[in-house]
Amino acid sequence: MLEKQVNTKSEHNLLRDAAINKPIHSITKFTTLDYPHHLASIFWFAKCNMACPYCYNPQIVRDTGTISLDEALQFLQSRKGRLDSVVLSGGECTLYPHLEAFCEAIKTLDYKIKIDTNGSNPQLLTTLIEKNLVDYIALDYKAPQDKYETLTRYRHFERFEQSLELLIQNHFPFEVRTTLHSDLLNIHDINAIIESLHKKGYQGTYFLQNYLHVEQTLGATKEQQNQFDLSKLTPLVPIELRNFR
Numbered sequence: 001m002l003e004k005q006v007n008t009k010s011e012h013n014l015l016r017d018a019a020i021n022k023p024i025h026s027i028t029k030f031t032t033l034d035y036p037h038h039l040a041s042i043f044w045f046a047k048c049n050m051a052c053p054y055c056y057n058p059q060i061v062r063d064t065g066t067i068s069l070d071e072a073l074q075f076l077q078s079r080k081g082r083l084d085s086v087v088l089s090g091g092e093c094t095l096y097p098h099l100e101a102f103c104e105a106i107k108t109l110d111y112k113i114k115i116d117t118n119g120s121n122p123q124l125l126t127t128l129i130e131k132n133l134v135d136y137i138a139l140d141y142k143a144p145q146d147k148y149e150t151l152t153r154y155r156h157f158e159r160f161e162q163s164l165e166l167l168i169q170n171h172f173p174f175e176v177r178t179t180l181h182s183d184l185l186n187i188h189d190i191n192a193i194i195e196s197l198h199k200k201g202y203q204g205t206y207f208l209q210n211y212l213h214v215e216q217t218l219g220a221t222k223e224q225q226n227q228f229d230l231s232k233l234t235p236l237v238p239i240e241l242r243n244f245r
């Protein structure tokens, strides 16, 4: 099972280090913001196979988990009738080989499932979609191919691309989003992303999320210095701005 879904030695090591029996770092018990039109909890899975410098969740990415999947299911059982959905976020939840079984168990409790992912596990996404074990996906388009590895420290752009194409071809409900730090990505990079979405036939909204500075990020990122001219965005797909003034 592990070998089937975890593709690289470093990802294998991540899981070993993450104490696989307790993969969840922490739980946000209630939110109306993360999964639009739903009352949700967020399960924050520990560890990630990327290392984006602006990552807002360094503790979640570095630390091991503290909550087992059974404990998380007991929590959902206790919230039945008060919540209707759960967001599997992180970190990168698709690193975990038990995620398929976990989603099956969540579905028996009749919750909707949203997954936040960097798209590095198209194989697992395929399975979850085929088995109706996920209802909505938020997919991070971190950077265009030529900057992908530099930004994320992860070299398999083709896996992200497979995930994107899978979701488009299946007409699956999902959104694509990019966190913009203007010293890391410029207007040409964002327009390259937009053009590739357009070329691949993406029909949804592209969410461009402005980086909001916090002191503790994974790469000790500084505040943005460069100007980003929103008027130069190529409107080939619908674009929605988040956190821009």
Ligand code: SF4
Binding pocket: 048, 049, 050, 051, 052, 054, 055, 056, 057, 061, 090, 091, 092, 118, 218
């Ligand atoms: S922002 Fe990057 S490093 Fe942080 S959890 Fe997402 S993919 Fe991983």
